[in-house]
Amino acid sequence: MSIIDWFAKKQKAPSKAERLNIPGDLWIKCPSCSEVLFTKDLEVNYKVCNHCNFHFRLSPEERLLYLFDKNSFVESDSNLKPIDFLKFKDTQQYSSRIKNAQQKSKKHEAVTIGQASINNKMVNLAIMDFFFLGGSMGSVVGEKITKIIEAAVENQHPLIIFTMSGGARMQEGLLSLMQMAKTSSALALLSEKKVPYITVLCDPTTGGTSASFAMLGDIQIAEPGALISFAGPRVIEQTIRQKLPDGFQKSEFLLEHGMVDMVTSRPDLKEILFDLVTLLDPREEVKK
Amino acid sequence: MTKILEFEKPIVELYEKIEQLKALSKSGNIELEKEIQRIEKRAKKLKMDIYSNLSPHQIVQIARHPNRPDSSSLFRLICEKFIPLHGDRQFRDDPSIVGGIGTIKGQRVILIGHQKGHDTKENIYRNFGMPHPEGYRKALRLMEMAQKFSIPIVTFIDTPGAYPGLGAEERGQAEAIARNLREMSSMTVPIISFVIGEGGSGGALAIGVSNKLYMLEYSVYSVISPEGCASILFRDAKKADEASKSLKITSVDVMGLGIADGVIPEPMGGSHNDWKNLSKDMKKQIVSDLKNYKLIKPEAIRQERYKKFREMGEFQV
Ligand SMILES: [Zn+2]
Numbered sequence: 001m002s003i004i005d006w007f008a009k010k011q012k013a014p015s016k017a018e019r020l021n022i023p024g025d026l027w028i029k030c031p032s033c034s035e036v037l038f039t040k041d042l043e044v045n046y047k048v049c050n051h052c053n054f055h056f057r058l059s060p061e062e063r064l065l066y067l068f069d070k071n072s073f074v075e076s077d078s079n080l081k082p083i084d085f086l087k088f089k090d091t092q093q094y095s096s097r098i099k100n101a102q103q104k105s106k107k108h109e110a111v112t113i114g115q116a117s118i119n120n121k122m123v124n125l126a127i128m129d130f131f132f133l134g135g136s137m138g139s140v141v142g143e144k145i146t147k148i149i150e151a152a153v154e155n156q157h158p159l160i161i162f163t164m165s166g167g168a169r170m171q172e173g174l175l176s177l178m179q180m181a182k183t184s185s186a187l188a189l190l191s192e193k194k195v196p197y198i199t200v201l202c203d204p205t206t207g208g209t210s211a212s213f214a215m216l217g218d219i220q221i222a223e224p225g226a227l228i229s230f231a232g233p234r235v236i237e238q239t240i241r242q243k244l245p246d247g248f249q250k251s252e253f254l255l256e257h258g259m260v261d262m263v264t265s266r267p268d269l270k271e272i273l274f275d276l277v278t279l280l281d282p283r284e285e286v287k288k
Numbered sequence: 289m290t291k292i293l294e295f296e297k298p299i300v301e302l303y304e305k306i307e308q309l310k311a312l313s314k315s316g317n318i319e320l321e322k323e324i325q326r327i328e329k330r331a332k333k334l335k336m337d338i339y340s341n342l343s344p345h346q347i348v349q350i351a352r353h354p355n356r357p358d359s360s361s362l363f364r365l366i367c368e369k370f371i372p373l374h375g376d377r378q379f380r381d382d383p384s385i386v387g388g389i390g391t392i393k394g395q396r397v398i399l400i401g402h403q404k405g406h407d408t409k410e411n412i413y414r415n416f417g418m419p420h421p422e423g424y425r426k427a428l429r430l431m432e433m434a435q436k437f438s439i440p441i442v443t444f445i446d447t448p449g450a451y452p453g454l455g456a457e458e459r460g461q462a463e464a465i466a467r468n469l470r471e472m473s474s475m476t477v478p479i480i481s482f483v484i485g486e487g488g489s490g491g492a493l494a495i496g497v498s499n500k501l502y503m504l505e506y507s508v509y510s511v512i513s514p515e516g517c518a519s520i521l522f523r524d525a526k527k528a529d530e531a532s533k534s535l536k537i538t539s540v541d542v543m544g545l546g547i548a549d550g551v552i553p554e555p556m557g558g559s560h561n562d563w564k565n566l567s568k569d570m571k572k573q574i575v576s577d578l579k580n581y582k583l584i585k586p587e588a589i590r591q592e593r594y595k596k597f598r599e600m601g602e603f604q605v
Binding site: 079080081082083085086088089090091139140142143146168170171172173174175176177178179180181182184185186187188189191192207208210211212213214215216228229230231232235236239240244248249257258259 | 450451452453454456457458459460461462463465466467469470471473474489490493494496497509510511512516517520521522523531534535536537542545547593594597598600601602603604605
């Protein structure tokens with residue numbers, strides 16, 4: 001890489017400071033191509049940069065809005081709340097981290113579950129939220145994912161999970177690790193019932209989340225440019241003591257290595273999801 | 289030679305002093321004899337004090353001790369007959385995971401374990417017990433064979449974690465682990481696991497979705513290494529000591545969390561000088577469990593395992 005390329009790349013590097021200081025947040029600078037975008041245009045375009053196809057991270061509400069039938073979502077188990085049962089304290093008490101995240105997101109935890117429809121086709125749904133403590137999986141996330149899998153076992157509607165998580169929630173110690181086994185075990189039951197399960201891997205999906213339910217879809221779709229990995233790039237660089245190649249562990253890399261079925265841009269996602277759940281669902285065959 | 293851990297040094301120094309005095313006292317100096325007896329008493333007390341008040345950080349050091357018993361050696365000590373098996377049939381044989389078929393008190397078993405080395409050369413060959421995806425796929429291949437021929441499965445966990453490297457990511461480390469979790473959950477043969485040293489995160493759990501989990505007294509099991517946790521959450525890699533306390537990773541803690549079903553006692557200070565007695569106790573536990581599972585229907589064995597993991601989690605409704 002020439003010094004000019006390096007400098008250009010450095011200037012493009014995403015940072016919170018990139019947000020322009022114009023009142024009302026009417027503009028936003030694309031963290032990938034630095035183009036200045038109208039917030040309104042961006043929202044109409046599924047929060048995808050129309051210059052470089054950079055996919056901004058979405059909240060569960062935004063995904064529901066973009067991808068599912070209007071007002072079709074019925075949430076379940078929103079009452080489950082995390083507790084600081086280890087009294088875990090690092091630079092901050094876990095309980096106060098929870099409180100802050102809850103206040104900021106107006107939600108109890110890092111995943112939202114329930115039923116919704118796509119073009120009138122009913123599906124079971126889980127949407128993870130990276131903005132809530134990095135989307136990390138503790139007892140509540142594990143429980144809610146397991147509950148929605150069990151609901152799918154029961155009601156036989158296809159299951160779609162949007163993953164967006166840095167991995168296990170360390171502040172819940174070994175019990176957070178066990179959520180990997182719990183969720184994956186439930187998926188064994190779902191698989192036996194022949195209910196279709198589709199994962200949409202969003203940026204980022206790593207660690208304990210990728211090494212459990214995220215990688216067990218019948219079909220796996222990745223959003224463009226998402227980091228999807230077991231180990232984080234920084235940990236790998238420290239271990240092997242060399243720089244990682246460009247695009248390593250990004251969606252396109254996973255497609256090339258056979259780990260996902262497709263990389264799909266957000267504007268096309270709804271139709272693809274609808275087609276796939278309809279084509280896979282054995283109950284659609286009966287209806288004909 | 290056995291490696292001496294930092295906190296063991298005062299004990300070792302006292303014993304060295306005793307040896308020196310003993311060499312001097314051959315002439316029959318009564319005063320010296322008395323002095324030796326006095327120091328011996330002190331050494332014994334010191335040993336008790338140190339080993340019965342080990343911090344989680346010190347227990348981590350014992351769990352990682354280079355002379356700690358390894359999976360392969362324990363297989364041979366526990367089984368009357370043991371035949372090692374190799375390869376995932378897809379890519380290669382991963383030396384970080386060993387396995388094979390054997391008998392324990394006449395009962396057929398498939399044994400699988402992480403494999404560390406005892407010196408640098410061996411550790412490089414074993415990749416310090418950090419498997420690649422093909423290691424987990426080999427483990428799954430053996431477990432599927434166990435299921436096919438109705439043979440109980442015994443696994444020994446001893447890894448810092450799944451290997452974080454280029455090839456491991458390219459070949460789907462996350463997928464390999466995830467698949468093992470799902471497939472282990474649906475086996476109808478009993479699965480018995482022991483954490484024999486380090487239970488490092490998802491890389492440990494990938495062979496640990498078991499009916500019964502035992503911790504050796506000085507083993508640890510954690511969602512992340514204390515060092516990793518320190519650098520991420522405490523923002524200071526030197527706080528591993530503190531992180532190892534907060535994470536609740538010792539055998540007693542893991543029992544307390546309801547994740548382990550029992551603790552296998554070890555000689556004071558760890559098993560690194562006494563593999564044989566340890567293997568006897570492990571064997572006893574395996575034999576007794578296998579006897580119990582003979583009375584349970586295959587589907588009930590699966591359900592028991594499912595229920596155990598289904599109930600794990602602490603939250604407020
Ligand atoms: Zn852009």
